Structure formats: structure tokens, C-alpha cells
Amino acid sequence: MKKIVIGILSFMFMLTGCQSQDKEAPVLTLTKSRVQIALNDTFDYSLYIEKASDLQDGDLMDQVSYSDIDTSSVGKKTVHYSVEDQAGNKAQKDLIVDVVEYVGDLINPITAQADIVENPDDVTVLVNKLHEIPEGWKPDDLEKVIDCSQKLRHEANQAYTQFYQAAKEKGIEIYTISGYREPETQQLYWDNSVKVFGQEHAIQYNAYPRRSEHELGLCVDISYTMDGDRLSEKVADSPLGKFIESDAYKYGFILRYPQDKVRITGYGYEPWHIRYVGVDLATQLHQENKTLEEYYEG
Ligand SMILES: [Zn+2]
The missing domain is CATH 2.60.40.10 (Immunoglobulins)
Structure with a gap:
């Protein structure tokens, strides 16, 4: 027992x-x-x-x-x-x-609560309506682009020069329209737009101060023409637009605001706006058909 x-x-x-x-x-x-x-x-x-x-x-x-x-x-x-x-x-x-809060498909930056980015010097940094450049930060290695007095950061500019020349060899002309923008200038653009045309217009057509990639010195607006509508959807159908789609990533650039990703980027379609992120990341994003937001939030 x-x-x-x-x-x-x-x-x-x-x-x-x-x-x-x-x-x-x-x-x-x-x-x-x-x-x-x-x-x-x-x-x-x-x-x-x-x-x-x-x-x-x-x-x-x-x-x-x-x-x-x-x-x-x-x-x-x-x-x-x-x-x-x-x-x-x-x-x-x-x-x-x-x-x-969305205005149409675009995020309203006025009411959006943005994080302040910790790595504005990093070429892969995410800046958008929810990620803000620290106050007072400015890049310290700006230089003039190949065809005019617009500026980019050194690494982005070297890549841009190669991209520019590769296009030229294919008979594709590029006109640099807008590169680096001082934070003060961005603030002025925004304030004026709100004052003259109202908030909704500003949300539609202007970037909110300290939340524009142009203040990073890593992006550039380019066109095939210097005509009045140089920054329009016509860029997409031009040989330049097609060259951006097919080859920009090889030089470290991405088409930052694609047509089918407006809700994700918070910005409207901009076939003229390319952003430098380095060849490795640009290649990955190109292959996976991802935006910078999807890369960081995935
Ligand atoms: Zn732009």
C-alpha cells in the first residue's frame, strides 16, 4: 500500500x-x-x-x-x-x-502629429507629413547640380550627375527645376499659400515646413522641358519619365510619390520628384515596388 x-x-x-x-x-x-x-x-x-x-x-x-x-x-x-x-x-x-485627417487622399499636415526624426543626416531618412526635420537642422555638404544653381548634398549630387549623364547619352534631356530648399523658404511658401489661396489649397500643393524632403538636400524635381507646365503629369509620359521608372534606382534614386500610393505617402502623384536613398535601398524598393513609408512601417 x-x-x-x-x-x-x-x-x-x-x-x-x-x-x-x-x-x-x-x-x-x-x-x-x-x-x-x-x-x-x-x-x-x-x-x-x-x-x-x-x-x-x-x-x-x-x-x-x-x-x-x-x-x-x-x-x-x-x-x-x-x-x-x-x-x-x-x-x-x-x-x-x-x-x-485626410483632405481628399492627402494627409492634412496641420492636424497630423509628427515625430521629429533622429537621423536627418542619413540618406535613407524618412521625412513626410508624420516625420519632421529637427528645428534648425541644415545639411552641411550642399553643392551645385550639373546644369544650374540648384543644390543637392554631395553624395546625392554625385549620383545625380551620373544619372543626368546616362540620360543624356540616351538622348534624353533633363532640366533641374528644384533641389534643396531652405527651411525658411519652405515656411514662406506654406504661409503665402495659406494666406492667398487658403488651407485646402496649401495642403494640396505645398509641403508643410520641416516636412519637405527638399529641406534634406536629397531630392530634386526634374523635367523634360522648361515650359510653364514643366511639373505636370506630362513628365510621366515623356522619355524622361520612362527613364526615371526604368533606371533611376540604378543611381540610388526612387520615384518618391507614385500614383498608386497616394494614401500611403500622404502626397499627390509627382512623376517629377526623385529622392536619393542610395543604390542598395533604391534597388530593394524598386524590386519590391515599395515606398519609403512601406519600407519603414512594414
Ligand atoms: Zn519635389
Whole structure:
């Protein structure tokens, strides 16, 4: 009898011993690290859960819990996702949600809550309506472009010169329209536009101060002509527009505001605006058909 009791006791000990061996937290992954949604839209929390599983308990997709966010006000919000296995091990992941106000398809920068970027010197830096250049920052290696007095940062300019010459060898003429812009100039453009034409017009046609890539010295507006409508959608259909599509990435440039990504970039289609990010990243974005936003938020 004594032996049986000891046997049962040691069997129970083995059982509890086995259970306490699950010290491994479940795996929780999200499809994105940051997303934008429109003010007052319903946020689909489950849409961004990619995987929730545990070595012992298997699939835990149905057991992921998440915190609520308020989409009735603009701003940067965080959804906390968490999942727990039977042994009580937890996994957590955060998703940043930018609740933004759209004017048409464009993000309204006036109400948008922007992060201040920490790496404005980096050629891969993301600057847009939600990522702002620090106040007072200016590039210190600007130089004149090949065909006029517009300026770019040294590395971008070297690449631009090669791109320019490669186009020329194919008989494609490039006119540099606009490169680096002083923050003071961008501020002036914005203020004037609001004053003369109103906020909606400014949102449509001007970049908000400190949220324009032109202040980085890494982008340039180019055209096939110096005519009045040089910065129009006609650029896309010109040999230059086609050369940008097919070859710009080889020199480290991307078409920054594509036609089918307006909701993602927050800017309208600009077939004339190319941005230097370096050959490696430009090649990757070209191959994956991604914008800079998708690269950072994916
Ligand atoms: Zn531009």
C-alpha cells in the first residue's frame, strides 16, 4: 500500500514537473509596426496579427488580446497586443497607429502629429507629413547640380550627375527645376499659400515646413522641358519619365510619390520628384515596388 501511495505521489510530481517545463513564451508577430488610418474610421485590430503560436499549445491566434485606441481624435496611438500560453508565459507587441485627417487622399499636415526624426543626416531618412526635420537642422555638404544653381548634398549630387549623364547619352534631356530648399523658404511658401489661396489649397500643393524632403538636400524635381507646365503629369509620359521608372534606382534614386500610393505617402502623384536613398535601398524598393513609408512601417 505504502509503495502504491509513493508511486502515485511521484507520478503526480512528474506531471506537475512536466507542466512547469514550458518556460518558452509564445511567438507573436504583427504584419506591420506602424499604420495610418483616417479619423473616425473603425480600426480592424485582428488585421495586423500575423502569427501567434506556442511550442506546447500550438496556434493561439484566437487568444490574442489587444488594447483599444480612440480613432475619434487625431494623433499617434499605440495598440498593445498580447498573448499568453497555458503555462502563463506572455508575449507582447506594439503597433503604432497614426490617426490622421485626410483632405481628399492627402494627409492634412496641420492636424497630423509628427515625430521629429533622429537621423536627418542619413540618406535613407524618412521625412513626410508624420516625420519632421529637427528645428534648425541644415545639411552641411550642399553643392551645385550639373546644369544650374540648384543644390543637392554631395553624395546625392554625385549620383545625380551620373544619372543626368546616362540620360543624356540616351538622348534624353533633363532640366533641374528644384533641389534643396531652405527651411525658411519652405515656411514662406506654406504661409503665402495659406494666406492667398487658403488651407485646402496649401495642403494640396505645398509641403508643410520641416516636412519637405527638399529641406534634406536629397531630392530634386526634374523635367523634360522648361515650359510653364514643366511639373505636370506630362513628365510621366515623356522619355524622361520612362527613364526615371526604368533606371533611376540604378543611381540610388526612387520615384518618391507614385500614383498608386497616394494614401500611403500622404502626397499627390509627382512623376517629377526623385529622392536619393542610395543604390542598395533604391534597388530593394524598386524590386519590391515599395515606398519609403512601406519600407519603414512594414
Ligand atoms: Zn519635389
